[in-house]
Amino acid sequence: MKITTLSHEQARIEAPVSDFDPYADETLNNPYPHYEALRELGPIVYLKRYGAYAIARHAEIDAVLRDHVTFCSSAGIGLANFHTEEPWRKPSLILEADPPAHGRTRKVVAGLLAPASINKLRPTFEQEAELLVDRILEMGRFDAVPELCAAYPLKVFADAVGVPAEGREHLLPYGDMVFNGFGPFNERFKERLAAAQNSITWIGEVCKRENLTPDGFGAQLYRAADEGELAPEEAPMLVRTLLSAGLDTTAFTLCNAVLSFARHPDQWALVHANPSLARQALEEVLRYESTFHSFYRTTTREVELGGVLLPEWQKLLVFIGSANRDPRRWERPDTFDVTRRASGNLAFGTGIHGCAGQMMARLEGEIVLKALAKRIKSIRLEGEPVYHYNNSVRGYDSLPVSVTAA
Ligand code: OVV
Numbered sequence: 288m289k290i291t292t293l294s295h296e297q298a299r300i301e302a303p304v305s306d307f308d309p310y311a312d313e314t315l316n317n318p319y320p321h322y323e324a325l326r327e328l329g330p331i332v333y334l335k336r337y338g339a340y341a342i343a344r345h346a347e348i349d350a351v352l353r354d355h356v357t358f359c360s361s362a363g364i365g366l367a368n369f370h371t372e373e374p375w376r377k378p379s380l381i382l383e384a385d386p387p388a389h390g391r392t393r394k395v396v397a398g399l400l401a402p403a404s405i406n407k408l409r410p411t412f413e414q415e416a417e418l419l420v421d422r423i424l425e426m427g428r429f430d431a432v433p434e435l436c437a438a439y440p441l442k443v444f445a446d447a448v449g450v451p452a453e454g455r456e457h458l459l460p461y462g463d464m465v466f467n468g469f470g471p472f473n474e475r476f477k478e479r480l481a482a483a484q485n486s487i488t489w490i491g492e493v494c495k496r497e498n499l500t501p502d503g504f505g506a507q508l509y510r511a512a513d514e515g516e517l518a519p520e521e522a523p524m525l526v527r528t529l530l531s532a533g534l535d536t537t538a539f540t541l542c543n544a545v546l547s548f549a550r551h552p553d554q555w556a557l558v559h560a561n562p563s564l565a566r567q568a569l570e571e572v573l574r575y576e577s578t579f580h581s582f583y584r585t586t587t588r589e590v591e592l593g594g595v596l597l598p599e600w601q602k603l604l605v606f607i608g609s610a611n612r613d614p615r616r617w618e619r620p621d622t623f624d625v626t627r628r629a630s631g632n633l634a635f636g637t638g639i640h641g642c643a644g645q646m647m648a649r650l651e652g653e654i655v656l657k658a659l660a661k662r663i664k665s666i667r668l669e670g671e672p673v674y675h676y677n678n679s680v681r682g683y684d685s686l687p688v689s690v691t692a693a
Pocket residue numbers: 379380381382383465466527528529531532
């Protein structure tokens with residue numbers, strides 16, 4: 288093989304240029320054919336509407352996420368570059384930080400959310416899932432978003448953090464704004480930002496020590512500050528991280544699970560027949576209909592990626608929702624198959640920024656799916672799902688369904 292060194296000029300010419308708009312309603316309605324087209328264009332493409340490069344194949348995404356030195360997070364994981372543009376809120380101390388600063392805060396939050404600590408929540412989480420299943424069976428026909436998918440994390444996760452019951456309606460709109468912020472500053476984001484001012488105020492208040500229950504994750508973060516593991520002003524910021532990242536995501540994951548099973552009754556039959564498949568089935572939901580679809584990294588130096596030379600401080604769009612459908616990595620990627628090995632999917636990212644709450648998310652998902660599997664024979668769609676448009680996460684506002692008891 289002849290080894291050649293690309294000059295800047297050659298390298299730029301070799302990146303296919305695309306007019307693709309990842310944030311158009313039409314794209315979000317069904318992004319998968321668009322992802323396929325992007326993957327086929329090449330290992331990396333240039334999105335001229337946004338002035339950003341994009342990667343949609345599993346291999347490049349995995350490599351980029353593992354190289355946090357070259358592809359940093361401190362410039363923001365949306366399109367805005369925090370070095371040149373003012374962020375809409377103070378940057379997250381974990382998500383929008385690089386080593387060494389990232390390591391210390393990440394360690395404290397990872398400790399809270401480690402399996403040993405969250406497994407203690409299992410009995411409570413199971414009880415809450417049973418109560419919700421009782422209710423939906425009684426209703427028979429209902430909207431799965433408010434009655435199940437949103438209700439569950441709004442109860443169990445918000446309780447676990449220790450926020451008051453009153454005002455929890457602010458949690459999802461706040462997270463919605465945060466996740467819109469992982470795209471461009473478009474009309475969608477501007478509208479939600481304008482509409483969510485009261486939610487921003489509420490979040491600011493509940494992150495304070497005096498507004499948190501004494502036994503939750505929030506209080507534990509303040510105790511970590513008492514012990515010198517965190518600076519005093521870092522504790523409320525990390526409570527904010529839990530409340531930003533932990534509600535919309537799990538609510539939408541449950542939406543994607545319910546819809547996937549309603550559309551694939553043969554797959555539900557397998558989980559119903561064998562509820563111990565719940566955890567593995569959840570993993571396949573995360574692969575097949577990933578919740579978090581896209582975000583950015585920023586280059587810290589000139590670097591070659593997929594044969595293209597990227598300049599320093601270049602925004603790079605990473606489509607993890609596409610990596611999870613890449614035929615280079617998965618057999619029959621567009622088939623929802625709960626019997627497959629879906630581990631290795633990038634739904635929670637990978638590398639040092641891999642989701643710190645992923646074990647919590649899996650615990651919630653597994654418990655809900657298992658509770659449903661044990662008692663519900665069929666899940667039927669009874670009307671058109673109402674999609675919730677967001678710049679980076681996929682979920683629903685309404686899922687009219689009916690269920691029948693086992
Ligand atoms: C992973 C994630 C999503 C949203 C917000 C944050 C993290 C945060 O750290 O605030």
